[in-house]
Amino acid sequence: MKVITLCGSTKFKKQFEQANAYLTLQGNVVIGLAFFEQSEGFQITHEQAELLGNIHFKKIDLSDEIFIIDVDGYIGNSTRKEIEYAKKKGKAIRYYSDGEIPAEFSVVPPHSC
Structure with missing residues (x-):
């Protein structure tokens, strides 16, 4: 069992x-x-963004590897920093764009009673 940070x-x-x-x-x-x-329209301050970044680095510390969600190869500045951090920490790195997750795989919501 591995610990993976997205x-x-x-x-x-x-x-x-x-x-x-x-x-x-x-x-x-x-x-x-x-x-x-970004998806949900939250507005955060610069300080909150820095805090979230530091928390994410701690999550990477706790992980065996990271899995990069790079839809169509997109990697933003924060994600680049996380990749570099993970590399320095010797963590394995995998990418969504490599197609490991089957295209037909989807999360099926539970049926209502």
Whole structure:
């Protein structure tokens, strides 16, 4: 069982949820994001952004590897910093764009009674 931290732009909420479910069903402990400020329209201050970045570095410290949510190869500045940090810490790095998660895999919401 590995501990994996998801990294990437918060605008890719659907892909984060997909990766979280897929990797969890593979028997991993998955660490995600607290919320998706870009997808959900949260406004955060510069100080809050720095705090969230530092928290994410701690999540990387606790992990065996990171899984980058890089839809269409997109990697923003914060994610680049997380990749460099993970490299310095000797963490394995995998990418969503490598196609490990089958295109047809989706999270099926539970049926209502």
